[in-house]
Amino acid sequence: MKPTKKEIEEIADNLDCGMRCFYNLKSGEIKTIPNFDSWIDADKETWDDVSNEIDENWSDYIEFTGFExxxxxxxxxxxxxxxxxxxxxxxxxxxxxxxxxxxxxxxxxxxxxxxxxxxxxxxxxxxxxxxxxxxxxxxxxxx
Incomplete structure (x- = not known):
């Protein structure tokens, strides 16, 4: 896994905003979705495509976690x-x-x-x- 400096900053910024960040080990693509545990009012349907992609290919992704x-x-x-x-x-x-x-x-x-x-x-x-x-x-x- 070799994200660029810019990608690392993108992941950091998204984590700081309360998003969940995933890195595709095969493609190097970054996917983000809201942390629905924290964002109760977030419209889950808007994020269905991304969530399904991650769920269906779970072994291809690493999830970055934010601060507790x-x-x-x-x-x-x-x-x-x-x-x-x-x-x-x-x-x-x-x-x-x-x-x-x-x-x-x-x-x-x-x-x-x-x-x-x-x-x-x-x-x-x-x-x-x-x-x-x-x-x-x-x-x-x-x-």
Whole structure:
């Protein structure tokens, strides 16, 4: 399995959006569908063709997984610890130690000056690493 850098970024972006991503080992094609467990209102019929293709050829595909909630939380902690603005860093750490840490962290980031894009860049870099790690593990399985 040898996805290109652009394909790895595409997979990372789709996982970040809550999609399920599949890589066809024979063709190298990437297929995505919504994670219907998370997107209750998603119209499943719209995705029937892609879902059926994956189901009918399951052994041809590798599924990439996104972060579990505890891994997303760790990602936010890592970002908070990397912030060079002590005041914002303290706000982020406080937000993560309160009820609804995801919501509170998002509010702090959305209302910070100049750090919102830093958060998106940090998260994207980590998702790309996450996808690359899954590629490396799958490649070892096939050796």
């Amino acid at each position: 909630s505890h891994e997303s939380f760790k990602l936010m902690v890592d970002f908070a610890e990397s912030v060079d603005d002590t005041r914002l860093q303290n706000k982020l750490i406080y937000a993560l130690n309160r009820l609804k840490p995801f919501q509170n962290f998002k509010w702090q980031i959305d209302n910070s000056t100049g750090y919102r894009q830093n958060w998106f860049d940090f998260k994207k870099m980590r998702y790309i690493q996450w996808v690359q790690n899954q590629i490396d593990l799958n490649n070892k399985d096939f050796e």
